[in-house]
Amino acid sequence: xxxxxxxxxxxxxxxxxxxxxxxxxxxxxxxxxxxxxxxxxxxxxxxxxxxxxxxxxxxxxxxxxxxxxxxxxxxxxxxxxxxxxxxxxxxxxxxxxxxxxxxxxxxxxxxxxxxxxxxxxxxxxxxxxxxxxxxxxxxxxxxxxxxxxxxxxxxxxxxxxxxxxxxxxxxxxxxxxxxxxxxxxxxxxxxxxxxxxxxxxxxxxxxxxxxxxxxxxxxxxx
Amino acid sequence: xxxxxxxxxxxxxxxxxxxxxxxxxxxxxxxxxxxxxxxxxxxxxxxxxxxxxxxxxxxxxxxxxxxxxxxxxxxxxxxxxxxxxxxxxxxxxx
Numbered sequence: 001x002x003x004x005x006x007x008x009x010x011x012x013x014x015x016x017x018x019x020x021x022x023x024x025x026x027x028x029x030x031x032x033x034x035x036x037x038x039x040x041x042x043x044x045x046x047x048x049x050x051x052x053x054x055x056x057x058x059x060x061x062x063x064x065x066x067x068x069x070x071x072x073x074x075x076x077x078x079x080x081x082x083x084x085x086x087x088x089x090x091x092x093x094x095x096x097x098x099x100x101x102x103x104x105x106x107x108x109x110x111x112x113x114x115x116x117x118x119x120x121x122x123x124x125x126x127x128x129x130x131x132x133x134x135x136x137x138x139x140x141x142x143x144x145x146x147x148x149x150x151x152x153x154x155x156x157x158x159x160x161x162x163x164x165x166x167x168x169x170x171x172x173x174x175x176x177x178x179x180x181x182x183x184x185x186x187x188x189x190x191x192x193x194x195x196x197x198x199x200x201x202x203x204x205x206x207x208x209x210x211x212x213x214x215x216x217x218x219x220x221x222x
Numbered sequence: 223x224x225x226x227x228x229x230x231x232x233x234x235x236x237x238x239x240x241x242x243x244x245x246x247x248x249x250x251x252x253x254x255x256x257x258x259x260x261x262x263x264x265x266x267x268x269x270x271x272x273x274x275x276x277x278x279x280x281x282x283x284x285x286x287x288x289x290x291x292x293x294x295x296x297x298x299x300x301x302x303x304x305x306x307x308x309x310x311x312x313x314x315x316x
Contacts, residue, residue, distance in 0.1 A: 047270065047271070050237065050240075050241070050271070052237075053236055053237030053240075053269045053270055053271045054269065054270045055267075055269050055270065056302075060237070062236075062237030062238065062271070063237075155281075155284075156277060156280055156281035156284055156311055157281075158278075158281070159274050159277070159278075192307050192310055192311075195305075195306060195307040196273075196277065196306055196307060196308070196311075197270065197306075198270045198273075198306075199270070
């Protein structure tokens with residue numbers, strides 16, 4: 001068993017995002033939102049580790065010392081070696097392009113930790129498909145319980161939980177965790193917590209911009 | 223209600239010095255009365271990591287049924303605190 005305090009934000013996000021039964025990404029999550037959220041979870045993790053800091057205009061490196069985590073260090077190196085000063089939103093959009101690669105690496109990490117298991121199936125005896133169901137599901141239940149406790153209290157969140165709420169809220173995953181009535185009752189609390197962190201606000205704006213871009217490119221039906 | 227108001231943040235608080243302030247404030251909070259006030263009148267800039275120091279202080283105090291008061295922020299810092307929704311969690315005195 002792996003305690004969730006050993007899991008990164010990206011790993012917790014993926015656990016909640018994978019369908020319990022099939023071990024595949026939930027259908028209700030828009031792919032572009034998931035990719036931006038994965039990018040955000042890496043930036044958030046680096047910020048939690050004191051490697052990155054940000055304000056409304058820019059994201060900047062506090063320490064370029066490696067974290068020891070391959071995925072995070074890949075992202076940190078790219079930010080450190082960038083000559084231009086970029087905002088959090090700029091980095092979200094850049095890293096989102098590598099969202100698939102990052103999510104593959106995060107899934108691999110969860111399999112290595114024994115949280116997920118790799119199940120390979122053959123479709124029509126030819127096409128090989130992969131799914132990643134949870135080994136025990138205890139880690140995901142712990143994450144959900146922690147978030148539900150926070151939402152149903154007036155506690156001041158720690159940065160890790162505030163950022164996770166921001167991730168779940170911006171991607172719409174929160175609506176999968178809560179019933180319609182619960183969501184209505186807790187929406188202001190969710191907004192309050194998600195709004196506390198600059199990276200969460202940038203994430204929310206980036207997803208909204210991506211959505212508006214998609215909508216603008218859909219041909220009008222007459 | 224007694225207020226321990228002997229702390230003042232001056233200049234910039236960001237990733238380069240947030241740990242220092244975190245440690246300094248955490249030490250002072252151990253002997254805080256019912257409220258602990260931080261004077262922000264000399265604060266010119268605060269980043270995300272700096273804001274986390276304030277939020278962590280508020281959380282520590284709240285868990286002891288005490289409260290944090292942020293006083294006299296300049297207009298830019300006040301805007302940032304309001305945009306982040308800190309005013310819904312922490313008492314702010316203008």
